[in-house]
Amino acid sequence: MLSGATALGRGAPAGGGATSPPPWPALREELQIHPTGANRDGSPAWHVCDPVRNLFFRIGWLEFEILLRWDMADAARIAQEIARDTTLAPDADDVARFQGFLEQHQLLRTVRRKPPMPAWRWLLNNYLFVRIPLVRPARLLEKLLPWVGWLYSRWFVALTVLAAGAGVLLAARQWDTVAANLRGAISWEGVLGFAGALIVSKLLHEMGHALMSTRHGVRVGHMGVALLVMWPMAYTDTGESWKLARSRHRLAIASAGICAELVLAAWSTLLWAFMPDGDLRNALFFLATTAWVLTLAVNASPFMRFDGYYMLTDALDFPGLHERAGQQAKRALRRWLLGFNDPSPETLTPGFRRFLIAFAFATWLYRLVLFIGIAVIVYHAFFKALGVFLFMVEMGVFVVRPVMAELRVWHARRDEIRPGRRIAAALLLALGAAVLLVPWHGGISAPGVIRAGVEQPVFSPYAARMAAMEASDGVAVAAGQSLVTLEAPGQSEEREKARVMSSAYARAARGAMGLEERPAAQQVLAEQQASRWDTERRARDAELLRLRLVAAHGGTMRDVDPLLQSGTWVAPSQLMAMVVDGRRWRVEALVPEHDRQRLAAGSRAVIIVKGRTRKLEGQVRAIDNSPVRRLPHLLLAQDHGGPIALNPTAQKKDLRPAEAWFRVTVEGEDDTPVDVVREVRAHFEGTRESLARRWINAATSVLIEQSGF
Known part of the structure; x- marks a missing residue:
């Protein structure tokens, strides 16, 4: 039942005749309400808890007053009563909108239950993230907490900060050793080492959340394993932290995992600097690098619902940061592009509103890159046909569907767009179509190496x-x-x-x-x-x-x-010397198959030599009809700082590229002789084509090649 600062109404009398309004819905009896900290504008706030689903909803003063008078069973009377007893001035529409909110989130008894979701649809929506509870550690954490209380002392925090600074400084002075260890880790032993370090680091991460929650009186419901894109990772249920009235306590729980990994990274780095070579030093290296990199690059990011997001939310004391920032960004986007003058969803200062808009755009851009990356991972994780299908599902669900939903809103409100905005939008669409459809793109850029044209x-x-x-x-x-x-x-x-x-x-x-x-x-x-x-x-x-x-x-x-x-x-195989005529030079550039078809022998080429400012001009002499099986020089290999990835299944010394590249030979003359082999970027003018055709051809090629049809 509803409990906390006050008790709320349970129900209402049913309607009468055929023309009477629909029956007033009753609140669910198991709901609970708890007071929480004030909102950013100083107004009071409460949490409505749904213990069945372990969810909570933050409401303001008006919503709280509506819940207090819910048993009046009439929106107009509730609004009049609130206006008479408080300084608020709601109307019946405000009460109706809040009723719609309660119904949408299934907080009413008369809400229509959703039909059961088919298994295939549930799998399609949830295969990216599935949680599997394993243990209920509440009692164990309560017994363990007194033994680890020293971890929260000021003297330990100060020592850890000193250890982090000293460890990073000593590692920087041994950077050659660090780089050598990183290169040596690219092996099966290194992969296993990093996997073991990752397991230890993430277990300590989740233990940090669990202990901090217990320290602040929040029950840890369960801990277990979550499957993120079929990749296992530990998780801790700290969902009841919303009960804490102080946002800094919630911030402490949200940041405890990152703090635990940073402590591990700090002491591992310091100990690694003093340890002799051996298995223990290697283990410390794996722990340090894993904790530093993953903590700062992944967990600290506020753009996904990881620790960084909850830390920022609690630091700002602004629950639902992503959703509320997205609403502000959509409102701003509609105003900029279509001229809509929608009222702000909530009262905010101009500076904070600009921050939310910028944060929402940064989040959208980050998620676009991330979802494309996840789609690529899903594509490679399964056999070809299923990989292509899941790639399209990922792009459709996480990229195309949100865009289409916003475009449907624009279409539904098209009558509100002023004529000037329509003309500007039409011109913008025409410009976009011209950029995509007009065959203006003819430039081809290719990596290569330059050497003397005559070598004996x-x-x-x-x-x-x-x-x-x-x-x-x-x-x-x-x-x-x-x-x-x-x-x-x-x-x-x-x-x-x-x-x-x-x-x-x-x-x-x-x-x-x-x-x-x-x-x-x-x-x-x-x-x-x-x-x-x-x-x-x-x-x-x-x-x-x-x-x-x-x-x-x-x-x-x-x-x-x-x-x-x-x-x-x-011996006959021993090179004694070279006779080089550097005034004549030769470039071996590599282009993909699509660009090879757009090139012709005799066309002009512009060569930019790495480390030089003056351009060279030459002519295409030959274009290979078959892809190279070995790179012309190791300078082009990605392992040596070049732009071309090597085939992971072949030996590094073979210099076999991972993709199909075709050699284009360019020759020319210059007053400044070419004395050594250098990396270059070759620019050609090929047959012009539109961006849309290029993208369609590339997508079609991938589908045909990878689907197995």
């Missing part, structure tokens, strides 16, 4: 010994100039042997006619052997001539191996 690697043709390096690093060389002289003792010996054998057989052929037995046959045989050995000698000479390495074109010697000395043996 200097290799030995076979295993040989260094005789002389005739050009040093950075020296300009001309075409045909000798670069390296090598020698091959084995080849020289074989050449000398062939020369000697050829000479010997030639002498034998000349003296064969003086033989007594078969002189002609002996001469022919000797001449054949002399010719064979002479051919081998010439072949050996040709092989030895290959050891004199010359420049095929003019350029500059680069990357000369400093370990090469006279007498050093080199």
Whole structure:
């Protein structure tokens, strides 16, 4: 039954004849009312509690006075009575609107019950967030609270602040170690370590809420696991904290989880800085990084109903912050775009109203990004066809449906729009249609690398010994100039042997006619052997001539191996130097398939070199017909600071991209030579197309590719 500061009416007499108004509804008997802190304008406030559903509703002075006179069963009489006994001046419509509020939230006995929801619809609405209660810890928390009372002392808070400052300072001085640990955590062991740290951190988080609630006399109904997009996470039921009259006590409960994680992060960071390398230090690192990052990036955000939202709500003492801010933002949006002059839903100061409007727009933008991210996660979490379906459901329910609901309001009130606003809206729609439908977009931007257009690697043709390096690093060389002289003792010996054998057989052929037995046959045989050995000698000479390495074109010697000395043996695979002509350059840019179809050989390209201010102009020389299986250079890999993600299933050294990229080769000349390989951004002018066509093609491609149809 209703209890608290006063008792409220239970019911009303039924109506009479056919023309009488409908029966006055009765309040539900189990409802309770509790006084709470004053509103922002200083007026008193109360909470109406629904213990069956564990819900509460905050009402003001007028609503409280209406509830006191509910048994009068007449809206006009209730309004007159309130106007006579108080300084309020309501009318019958105010009472009727409050009756509609009570009926909407099922606080009346005569409210029509909703039909049971089908199982498929319940699953569609609730699969993103499902709570599973596991324990009822109220008694255990009461016994545990005296043992942890020191955690709330001032001296411990001061020590924790000092530990946090010292730990962060020491970690900053060991930033190289921190970065190395983060890179080393990208492994199965690291994933397991972070998962374990996450479990510990979140359990302490929920324990912080539970202990603080118990400390302020709020019963913790249950604790358990919530499934957020099928991802398990702990939760604590602190729903009865609304009973606290002081907002700072509610703020303490809302912030207790974040404070618990920050305490864990502070002491873990400090201990990590002093611990020797080992498993314990690794565990502290996982605890510290998990607590710092997730607490500040997720839990502290006020744009979703996490701790940050309730902390901001209690700090402002403004319940229903998201809904009330959204109402102010919708009112402002309708006034700006359509000229509607709707009255404000509530009395607020101009400054606070502007804050609510800005907060609502920031919340909408944050949720748009978040819901798109959730839709992508859902898409990847299931098999292709179901993933596409759930992606469309997510976008429809959380993005399209709210927008369509607001547009329906605009359409229903279209007669209220002034002619000038209609013309402005039509012009705005026409401009939007032009931006989407007119094929003005022709630019293509692609990542790539630039290198010298002419490069001659200097290799030995076979295993040989260094005789002389005739050009040093950075020296300009001309075409045909000798670069390296090598020698091959084995080849020289074989050449000398062939020369000697050829000479010997030639002498034998000349003296064969003086033989007594078969002189002609002996001469022919000797001449054949002399010719064979002479051919081998010439072949050996040709092989030895290959050891004199010359420049095929003019350029500059680069990357000369400093370990090469006279007498050093080199292998055929060993790069000894490079001859580079940097005045001519070549860019290997990578474009997706859609952009490749819009490019043509011979088109103009503008190259922006990373680290340079002057642009380069070149021409497209070639466009690959098949995607690259290996990136042209590791500078493009995301793991090395580049823009292209690597395939997670392949080894990092393979540089295999995660998506299909096509190589576009651009060549040009410039007075400033290209001396090293650099990352660039290539800009092309392709076939023009509209944004709408581009988006439709991309969406259609994804649907066809991923649905499996």
